[in-house]
Amino acid sequence: xxxxxxxxxxxxxxxxxxxxxxxxxxxxxxxxxxxxLAYLELSAVPWTKNHLSDRVKELIxxxxxxxxxxxxxxxxxxxxQAALRLGVSPAExxxxxxxxxxxxIHAMNIGVPILVEVLEEKGLRSGPDxxxxxxxxxxxxxxxxxxxxxxxxDEMxxxxxxMxxxxxxxxSVPWRTGKLEPKVKELVYIAFNTAATHLYTKGLKLHIENxxxxxxxxxxxxxxxxxxxxxxIHAVLAGAxxxxxxxxxxxxxx
Numbered sequence: 001x002x003x004x005x006x007x008x009x010x011x012x013x014x015x016x017x018x019x020x021x022x023x024x025x026x027x028x029x030x031x032x033x034x035x036x037l038a039y040l041e042l043s044a045v046p047w048t049k050n051h052l053s054d055r056v057k058e059l060i061x062x063x064x065x066x067x068x069x070x071x072x073x074x075x076x077x078x079x080x081q082a083a084l085r086l087g088v089s090p091a092e093x094x095x096x097x098x099x100x101x102x103x104x105i106h107a108m109n110i111g112v113p114i115l116v117e118v119l120e121e122k123g124l125r126s127g128p129d130x131x132x133x134x135x136x137x138x139x140x141x142x143x144x145x146x147x148x149x150x151x152x153x154d155e156m157x158x159x160x161x162x163m164x165x166x167x168x169x170x171x172s173v174p175w176r177t178g179k180l181e182p183k184v185k186e187l188v189y190i191a192f193n194t195a196a197t198h199l200y201t202k203g204l205k206l207h208i209e210n211x212x213x214x215x216x217x218x219x220x221x222x223x224x225x226x227x228x229x230x231x232x233i234h235a236v237l238a239g240a241x242x243x244x245x246x247x248x249x250x251x252x253x254x
Contacts, residue, residue, distance in 0.1 A: 001030050003029070003030070004033075006033060007029055007030070007033045010029060010033050010036055010037050010040070011025075011026075011029055013037070013040065014029075014036065014037075014040050017040060017044050017047060018040070018043065018044070018047070019082070020078060020082070022078070023241070024074070024237045024240065024241055025237075027240045027241050027244045028236055028237070028240050030244070031240055031243065031244065035236075039230070039233055039236075042229075042230060043230045043233070045226050046223045046226045046227055049219070049223065051217065051219040051220045051222075051223045052187075052220055052223050052224070054086055055083065055086050055087070055088050056184055056187065057223070057227060058079050058082045058083040058086060058088065059083060059088065059092070059093070059096045059180075059184070059188065060187060060188065060191045060224050060227045060228070061075065061079040061082075061227055062076060062079045062080060062083065062093065062096050062097070062100075063096055063099070063100045063188045063191040063192050064191050064192060064195050064227060064228050064231055065079060065231075066096075066097055066100055067100050067103050067191075067192035067195060067197070067198065068100075068101075068103050068104060069103065069192075069195070069197040069198045070195060070197040070198075070231065070234075072231075072234045072238075074237070075234065080093060089179070091178075091179060092178075092179055092180055095174045095178040095179065095180050095185075096180075096188055098173055098174045098178075099174050099185055099188045099189065100188065100192050101170075102170070102171045102189075103192055103198065103200075105167055105171070106198075106200050106203065108156050108160075108163065108167075109152050109153075109156070109200075109202065109203070110200075112155045112156045112159060112160070113152070113155055115159075116155050116159075128154070128155070128158055129158060131157065131158065134161060135157055135158065135161050138157060138161060138164055138165050138168060139153075139157060141168060142164075142168045142172075145168065145172040145175055145176070146168075146171070146172065146175060147182070147210070148206070148210055150202075150206050152202055181214075182214050183211060183214040183215055183216050186207050186210045186211035186214055186216065187211055187216065187220065187221070187224050189203065189207040189210075190204060190207045190208060190211060190221060190224050190225070191224050191227065191228055193207060194224070194225050194228050195228045195231055196228070196229075196231050196232065197231065208221060
């Protein structure tokens with residue numbers, strides 16, 4: 001399909017601002033060029049303010065796209081490629097994926113307090129039991145390794161110390177061996193907690209507090225949220241090519 005002068009203009013602007021192009025963007029351009037331009041303006045906000053470095057921005061995109069509640073693999077590939085071009089090391093990308101893998105523990109963070117609530121309603125629990133020596137040691141180890149403690153760990157530590165110990169080890173690997181500065185690690189947590197496919201508000205608040213404590217600015221945190229907020233475009237990037245294929249199969253045009 002030959003592009004109009006307006007479509008060519010939008011394509012050139014998109015490539016100049018975002019530095020990428022591909023078949024999905026081409027399809028959107030052909031089907032609705034003005035929508036693509038509007039998306040460009042939205043997605044360009046963090047690329048014009050630039051409170052975060054380009055390297056960190058690409059790592060945030062990876063966290064948003066790779067997290068288990070979204071798994072938009074074309075985006076993961078695009079942003080891994082972009083990160084590598086910018087000189088991000090494979091170890092740093094792996095570190096982001098490892099940090100993002102901790103999302104699964106939110107099943108416990110949300111589920112255990114509800115279990116406790118039901119047990120109390122049914123008279124099967126009257127209150128927390130005092131922590132034993134091993135549990136106190138686990139709490140101290142977690143606090144030292146991760147640099148914080150939050151009350152949403154209390155009941156999990158009390159009721160399931162084996163799971164808590166295993167999670168402490170699992171979640172601490174990138175904090176022991178990783179190369180990213182702690183502030184960036186916290187920004188990664190913010191990215192997948194604030195993503196529309198997850199929206200884990202307790203974790204989001206905690207990691208905002210941690211990031212600020214590690215020197216992040218409000219503008220840097222807002223830029224993470226701006227990056228996460230364009231996740232909805234994946235409805236178009238996944239759906240538009242299907243629409244184009246079906247139109248071709250049926251000979252339709254509108």
